[in-house]
Amino acid sequence: MNLNLTDLLLLAALAIGAALFWRSQRIRETALRATRRHCEREEVLLLDQTVGLKRFRLARDERGRWGLWRIYAFEFTVTGGERYQGETRLRGERVHSVVLPPHRF
Numbered sequence: 001m002n003l004n005l006t007d008l009l010l011l012a013a014l015a016i017g018a019a020l021f022w023r024s025q026r027i028r029e030t031a032l033r034a035t036r037r038h039c040e041r042e043e044v045l046l047l048d049q050t051v052g053l054k055r056f057r058l059a060r061d062e063r064g065r066w067g068l069w070r071i072y073a074f075e076f077t078v079t080g081g082e083r084y085q086g087e088t089r090l091r092g093e094r095v096h097s098v099v100l101p102p103h104r105f
Helices: 005-041
Strands: 052-060 066-077 084-091 094-099
Touching: 005 066, 005 084, 005 094
Parallel strands: none
Antiparallel strands: 052 066, 066 084, 084 094
């Protein structure tokens, strides 16, 4: 079996794509775990047990360092009848904050 340069580049692109996909899934799971813990502490119910990528961008942090920021959206409820949207913010693979908007208790 002979591989030419095009075949090698295609294989490399597929491998890089698979690695990036796997890493993004791992980061999403980190966001989901942090969101679950935060919702338990705040005594609210995380709806659908999931987070969804809302925004992905390159930005500076408080110290002026550049990093890749991901913002995941999720829905929660307190009463069971009203849905609220919160956000989990990550810089790289680290959770920066979990934000719940004002809601009923």
